[in-house]
Amino acid sequence: MCELCMKHGAGGKWYLNAEHYTEKVVEQYNLRDYLLEQYKNFEQVSVRKVYGFSGVGLGYKLRIPIIGRIIKNTAEKMLHSEKPPKNPLRAEGHIGQVVPLEDAIAIIENCAAEPLIEKNCMCRYMSRGIKEACCINFGVMSEIIEKLPRFIPDKDKFHLTKSEAVKRFTEHNRKGYIGTIWFGPFPYINNLCSCESPECAGIRPRMDFGINSIYKAEYVIQLDQQKCSYCGNCVRQCPFGAISVDRENKTVKIDLEKCFGCGVCRHVCPNDALFLSPRDMIPEVSGQY
Numbered sequence: 001m002c003e004l005c006m007k008h009g010a011g012g013k014w015y016l017n018a019e020h021y022t023e024k025v026v027e028q029y030n031l032r033d034y035l036l037e038q039y040k041n042f043e044q045v046s047v048r049k050v051y052g053f054s055g056v057g058l059g060y061k062l063r064i065p066i067i068g069r070i071i072k073n074t075a076e077k078m079l080h081s082e083k084p085p086k087n088p089l090r091a092e093g094h095i096g097q098v099v100p101l102e103d104a105i106a107i108i109e110n111c112a113a114e115p116l117i118e119k120n121c122m123c124r125y126m127s128r129g130i131k132e133a134c135c136i137n138f139g140v141m142s143e144i145i146e147k148l149p150r151f152i153p154d155k156d157k158f159h160l161t162k163s164e165a166v167k168r169f170t171e172h173n174r175k176g177y178i179g180t181i182w183f184g185p186f187p188y189i190n191n192l193c194s195c196e197s198p199e200c201a202g203i204r205p206r207m208d209f210g211i212n213s214i215y216k217a218e219y220v221i222q223l224d225q226q227k228c229s230y231c232g233n234c235v236r237q238c239p240f241g242a243i244s245v246d247r248e249n250k251t252v253k254i255d256l257e258k259c260f261g262c263g264v265c266r267h268v269c270p271n272d273a274l275f276l277s278p279r280d281m282i283p284e285v286s287g288q289y
């Protein structure tokens with residue numbers, strides 16, 4: 001289990017601990033006001049400035065010996081903060097994890113606070129100008145977003161029942177979007193996203209800059225070689241470049257270190273050759289989140 005599960009999972013996974021979705025947490029941290037302020041300024045908080053740091057020349061700044069380390073440490077400290085959130089213009093306590101379809105369904109069915117809505121993904125909009133409704137929000141987050149028209153999809157219905165939310169998430173996951181769940185801010189869970197890399201402002205800092213902005217899933221992919229027909233579908237579907245196929249020599253290679261455990265490769269395998277195993281049961285990557 002990752003450190004979030006150990007500290008906040010009450011014996012299970014942190015994101016399946018229903019405590020983190022309650023109105024009690026919203027009131028305790030005054031999250032209605034905090035989140036309204038934060039999402040009015042989303043572009044400043046999360047995209048133009050990557051977690052409060054200007055994205056301009058960030059790669060270069062991070063390579064400067066001492067300054068780079070200070071920026072990285074400060075960003076990680078802010079994202080992983082468990083102090084009561086104070087500054088809505090920073091992504092304080094905003095840490096998440098990749099989740100496969102099964103766990104996302106368990107979140108929606110057993111934990112998510114209502115109302116549920118789907119909103120436009122602002123990461124895609126900011127980076128590609130595309131409005132696509134693929135973030136599912138819960139509880140107070142849904143109330144806030146309703147007040148901010150630019151997040152609202154161009155269609156009549158954006159309120160979802162739980163079964164509609166499961167259907168929408170499943171569609172996105174089958175397309176190859178990466179399921180992610182977020183504290184926003186700690187200890188409140190309110191966002192179940194379907195992300196793409198590199199647009200996602202949560203995934204990009206880790207992939208491009210080595211900032212620990214998101215945990216890999218509690219799982220890692222495994223292959224039943226006997227069933228594989230070397231078609232290569234999974235190679236095209238994997239958003240992290242973790243699989244390669246050599247058709248001539250009939251071999252499939254999975255780079256377990258690159259695998260985030262999102263499970264989307266399974267959806268395109270014609271032979272059911274891919275399956276997820278708990279990360280901690282696979283010695284090569286046990287404890288690596």
Ligand code: SF4
Nearest residue numbers: 121123193194195200
């Ligand atoms: S976290 Fe993912 S789905 Fe949510 S806004 Fe960012 S890219 Fe879009």
Ligand code: SF4
Nearest residue numbers: 238259260262263265
């Ligand atoms: S190989 Fe790993 S990272 Fe790639 S799609 Fe499959 S589960 Fe996700």
Ligand code: SF4
Nearest residue numbers: 228229231232234269
């Ligand atoms: S999609 Fe399935 S059958 Fe095709 S190469 Fe990948 S594991 Fe093998």
